[in-house]
Amino acid sequence: MPGSPGRRAGRRRALALALLALATCAAPARPPGKPPATTAATADTTATTGTAPTVDAKDTVDAQDTVDITPGTCGTGWQHPRPGPQRFALRNGAAVPVDARLTDPRTGAVYGEVEGVAPGTTRPLRVRLGAGSYAFACLPEDGDAVTGPVVRLGGHAAPGPAARPVTRAELIPATLDYQRWTARQLAGLARATAALRTAIDHGDRAAARRAWLTAHLGYARLGGAYGAFGAAGRAVDGTTAGLPGGVHDPRFTGFHRLEYGLWHGEDGPALRRCAARLDADVRALGRTWDQTRPAPEALVRRVQEIPEDTLHLELAGRTDYGSGTGRATAGAQLDATERVLEPLVPLLRTRYPGLAELRRRLARTRRDLEHAQHRRLDADFGDLVERLAEVAAVCAVRRAA
Incomplete structure (x- = not known):
């Protein structure tokens, strides 16, 4: 049963883009073909490298902060850190596609990621933040990874799900x-x-x-x-x-x-x-x-x-x-x-x-x-x-x- 190569190509790309829909792990069974509900810990990952659309008007209004993911300014623009659900607008001003992740800088655990943000475009990222330290990591195509400034949140709120990347x-x-x-x-x-x-x-x-x-x-x-x-x-x-x-x-x-x-x-x-x-x-x-x-x-x-x-x-x-x-x-x-x-x-x-x-x-x-x-x-x-x-x-x- 070799399967369908055309259908698989899209699936494989989706796996690389979809980050850790862990908040839905205990959700009830869904009818086949119906996508899971979007959660606060799920990245919006509908586009592929080089073809990502710009954020529409609604995305721009909803975003709490527009964050640069250009390697030279990775993670800048996060002006209003606060616990709870957040929606970032990730802006790529570089000349190449960039992958972006919100990470725990101490452990490397990933809270959310968007892959293949095309040059000159902006993509949304939804996460749930709690007490702890956070930093954006920017990974340009064919370039070295850059980690932005660390942002610390106090209090006692629990963050959303995160996972340390598998090597x-x-x-x-x-x-x-x-x-x-x-x-x-x-x-x-x-x-x-x-x-x-x-x-x-x-x-x-x-x-x-x-x-x-x-x-x-x-x-x-x-x-x-x-x-x-x-x-x-x-x-x-x-x-x-x-x-x-x-x-x-x-x-x-x-x-x-x-x-x-x-x-x-x-x-x-x-x-x-x-x-x-x-x-x-x-x-x-x-x-x-x-x-x-x-x-x-x-x-x-x-x-x-x-x-x-x-x-x-x-x-x-x-x-x-x-x-x-x-x-x-x-x-x-x-x-x-x-x-x-x-x-x-x-x-x-x-x-x-x-x-x-x-x-x-x-x-x-x-x-x-x-x-x-x-x-x-x-x-x-x-x-x-x-x-x-x-x-x-x-x-x-x-x-x-």
């Missing part, structure tokens, strides 16, 4: 753990596709269908590695999307090609060749995986992309070629999500207060996969997509300020 070095152990696990799973997958090939060679359709499901679910549980598989992954689990010949296109191979054949009465040499090709492709994946070095950033993205694909592909029936096993595949992809999340938990314990609630929602989704109606599952996975987007934002590797 690439912190993600490497999680990535290595997942790489070793995937290697073991690929060895088991090769045994499963060999059994599938044997059943098809013997003409035992019932056994072949059972073996197909076992092998396909095994592949679905490898969701965190799909991006690293590349073209080899598309050969193993690609669909007819983009193929002019549809199910009869010679480039349609792998699990779904066999699914179509097994559930549409196909037999003979063509089906046996497909099974042999799948078996060979899976074994090739195992050999090349030993030389593959997955990027930690890619693993973080996959924690949200796996349930997103489940929602838009499996639960929508877009990957069903006759077996009717979409719900079983969704369960395997939920396994994949939890497996990618597992090595990130040590990083999340001190950064993501919604971790316990996320685990409860994962457990509820698993229960609903057994009995719930389709609409309930859509809501479950839509809710997980939003929560895991927060996880991915918290764990995203950021430039050092």
Whole structure:
């Protein structure tokens, strides 16, 4: 299930832009596709580098302070510091795009950020301030980071949520753990596709269908590695999307090609060749995986992309070629999500207060996969997509300020 590259590109950008929607961590489930309500701890992050719009009249009126994020004057203009919700207008007078963060200068924890403020434009940033010290960090494109003056607020008000940025070095152990696990799973997958090939060679359709499901679910549980598989992954689990010949296109191979054949009465040499090709492709994946070095950033993205694909592909029936096993595949992809999340938990314990609630929602989704109606599952996975987007934002590797 390679997913939709066009849709993913926007999602990946959104993860880099959306900062820590932690104040919504314990919010009730939302219908799929409905954006979460904006909170005081959430940055307005609708634009991309080089194309950010200027702040409209309402944004200008609402902003308490206009703060310069030009490297030479980073953090100046904050004239009225006070506790509670604040809306800054971040103004970039530099000749290059600038990322801006409001940080705790002592710990580096980030309260809010806006990425890619274009030259000559202004972007809003909403945060909730409490007692403590604050400083803006300005990170120009292709330039050194600059930290502005420290602003201290007294009193006893609690600040909004913040999280210390995750470093690439912190993600490497999680990535290595997942790489070793995937290697073991690929060895088991090769045994499963060999059994599938044997059943098809013997003409035992019932056994072949059972073996197909076992092998396909095994592949679905490898969701965190799909991006690293590349073209080899598309050969193993690609669909007819983009193929002019549809199910009869010679480039349609792998699990779904066999699914179509097994559930549409196909037999003979063509089906046996497909099974042999799948078996060979899976074994090739195992050999090349030993030389593959997955990027930690890619693993973080996959924690949200796996349930997103489940929602838009499996639960929508877009990957069903006759077996009717979409719900079983969704369960395997939920396994994949939890497996990618597992090595990130040590990083999340001190950064993501919604971790316990996320685990409860994962457990509820698993229960609903057994009995719930389709609409309930859509809501479950839509809710997980939003929560895991927060996880991915918290764990995203950021430039050092």
